[in-house]
Amino acid sequence: MSHSDLLDELRVKPGDAPRLGERDPGARLGAGGKVEGLELLAKRVERLGVLHNRLYAEAKRAVILVLQGMDASGKDGVIRSVFTGVNPQGCRVESFKVPTVTELAHDFLWRVHKVCPERGEIAIFNRSHYEDVVVVRVKNLVEEKVWRRRYGHIRAFEELLGDEGTAVVKVFLHESKDKQRERLQERLDNPEKRWKFRAGDLDDRARWDDFQQAYEDALRETSTEKAPWYVVPADHNWSRNLCVAEILVAALERLDPKLPEPVPGIEEVKIV
Ligand code: AMP
Ligand code: MG
Numbered sequence: 001m002s003h004s005d006l007l008d009e010l011r012v013k014p015g016d017a018p019r020l021g022e023r024d025p026g027a028r029l030g031a032g033g034k035v036e037g038l039e040l041l042a043k044r045v046e047r048l049g050v051l052h053n054r055l056y057a058e059a060k061r062a063v064i065l066v067l068q069g070m071d072a073s074g075k076d077g078v079i080r081s082v083f084t085g086v087n088p089q090g091c092r093v094e095s096f097k098v099p100t101v102t103e104l105a106h107d108f109l110w111r112v113h114k115v116c117p118e119r120g121e122i123a124i125f126n127r128s129h130y131e132d133v134v135v136v137r138v139k140n141l142v143e144e145k146v147w148r149r150r151y152g153h154i155r156a157f158e159e160l161l162g163d164e165g166t167a168v169v170k171v172f173l174h175e176s177k178d179k180q181r182e183r184l185q186e187r188l189d190n191p192e193k194r195w196k197f198r199a200g201d202l203d204d205r206a207r208w209d210d211f212q213q214a215y216e217d218a219l220r221e222t223s224t225e226k227a228p229w230y231v232v233p234a235d236h237n238w239s240r241n242l243c244v245a246e247i248l249v250a251a252l253e254r255l256d257p258k259l260p261e262p263v264p265g266i267e268e269v270k271i272v
Helices: 003-010 034-058 075-082 144-163 177-189 200-206 208-222 237-255
Strands: 062-069 091-095 122-126 166-174 229-233
Touching (some): 144 208, 166 208, 166 237, 229 237
Parallel strands (some): 062 122, 062 166, 166 229
16 A cells, blocks of 8 residues: 555545544554564654654744544554654653643633644644543533534634644544453553553443544544544554554655755864
8 A cells, every 4th residue: 555545544534424433443554564564664763753853953833743542542652652763852742631620720722722832843642632522522521512612613723723833633543442451451460551550441441432423523523634633543553653653754744844044154164
């Protein structure tokens, strides 16, 4: 599959339903197999480092990578593996947890806008404002009319970011319920991973279908020309990581950040 075919397959076309039920979370996309996939990932990781360096040096545009997905869909894993070549100077991870009292005392985008990247930066959103139309809906934390009107607020917010120079790249890590069982069990069984497990994860798992429906609607309502959603099959780590790397590299290639023009005559300078 060519690079652009891959991105086309993953992208939710504006106005279309993502049809999550028809997409296979176990698909291995982006490479023929794991060995080839890991080699390709290494290349994308390297390219990402180069493009990020240019973005940082140019200091005119910024990127947000939104990562959404059920527990154990691999948000943390993607961050760990895709960003190994990115200079931590100029890159930030923002994790969105259950809102604090202060956050709840403001509109839902307040805490998000505050941590948007500066020009030159990449911000990785480990969860995001999409929690406010997904978990909030599933758990009935606000009335339906409130979460429904948020789709429009989110589209307008992301349009503002785009107009002002911040590209918003949105990835939904599409995991199967079976794979989640396996991964949550592994968290319980492995002492190094046990800290990640929270009892609340099981409540969310029990409402699996409601979450899928909430994601189905959120992705359909907010996939736009400038900020489309990508649905990445997330059951296989290597293919998941590779797909996210491909999406991010393509987004940066589109921005095509430029190194600043050298000061005239600088090539002649010899340091003594
Ligand atoms: P984790 O990302 O696994 O560390 O967990 C963070 C938890 O915070 C998840 O269960 C999210 O669903 C929850 N969360 C994040 N944002 C919100 C929000 N706006 N309202 C309610 N719960 C949220
Ligand atoms: Mg969790």
